[in-house]
Amino acid sequence: QKEVEQDPGPLSVPEGAIVSLNCTYSNSAFQYFMWYRQYSRKGPELLMYTYSSGNKEDGRFTAQVDKSSKYISLFIRDSQPSDSATYLCAMKLVWAGGTSYGKLTFGQGTILTVHP
Amino acid sequence: EAEVAQSPRYKITEKSQAVAFWCDPISGHATLYWYRQILGQGPELLVQFQDESVVDDSQLPKDRFSAERLKGVDSTLKIQPAELGDSAMYLCASSPLGQGQETQYFGPGTRLLVL
Numbered sequence: 001q002k003e004v005e006q007d008p009g010p011l012s013v014p015e016g017a018i019v020s021l022n023c024t025y026s027n028s029a030f031q032y033f034m035w036y037r038q039y040s041r042k043g044p045e046l047l048m049y050t051y052s053s054g055n056k057e058d059g060r061f062t063a064q065v066d067k068s069s070k071y072i073s074l075f076i077r078d079s080q081p082s083d084s085a086t087y088l089c090a091m092k093l094v095w096a097g098g099t100s101y102g103k104l105t106f107g108q109g110t111i112l113t114v115h116p
Numbered sequence: 117e118a119e120v121a122q123s124p125r126y127k128i129t130e131k132s133q134a135v136a137f138w139c140d141p142i143s144g145h146a147t148l149y150w151y152r153q154i155l156g157q158g159p160e161l162l163v164q165f166q167d168e169s170v171v172d173d174s175q176l177p178k179d180r181f182s183a184e185r186l187k188g189v190d191s192t193l194k195i196q197p198a199e200l201g202d203s204a205m206y207l208c209a210s211s212p213l214g215q216g217q218e219t220q221y222f223g224p225g226t227r228l229l230v231l
Binding site for chain 2: 004006008036041042043044045046049088090102103104106107108109
């Protein structure tokens with residue numbers, strides 16, 4: 001079983017829909033949680049970054065982390081065709097000394113298509 | 117805006133040949149990462165450098181892969197000999213110090229096809 005599980009989709013929604021993307025994880029030592037967007041044949045770009053549990057909002061994007069359930073979500077409101085991409089969740093460990101090891105552990109990625 | 121540079125963007129080679137990828141991180145970033153992304157999967161770390169030192173190469177297939185960052189700036193990842201299963205996107209990322217609160221910035225990647 002992988003440390004981070006993500007439904008690969010593909011997910012197809014109409015423009016203006018609310019999109020929900022999710023990941024589950026098994027390692028309770030993960031403390032930093034990120035969502036990356038990756039367009040075809042491009043490198044991942046950071047969308048959202050959350051430390052520990054809670055919610056974070058940035059424009060049309062909201063990230064949620066529930067450490068008790070080992071579950072993270074990304075919500076996209078008023079989705080646009082330009083949001084069509086692969087969305088990757090990623091996580092980082094924090095060692096007992098409080099310093100991150102740096103390595104990102106990614107989910108498989110969810111392919112999202114928003115059609116006009 | 118500063119970016120991570122990678123070259124070449126695409127590489128086609130035959131199995132058993134040697135290939136090399138180059139990465140130039142954002143200026144001043146001490147930490148450099150090489151990830152491999154197989155089609156349909158998320159990136160997986162191959163090697164992490166802090167300045168010129170390797171801090172994690174536990175997932176690097178050392179019988180055929182090597183990586184160096186001699187002056188603690190740009191880096192080269194080499195595969196010799198290449199195998200069919202090495203076909204993937206090779207991504208380079210950098211961050212200022214590799215600390216937990218920092219963002220990793222990714223380059224555009226090198227897409228490798230081994231025939």
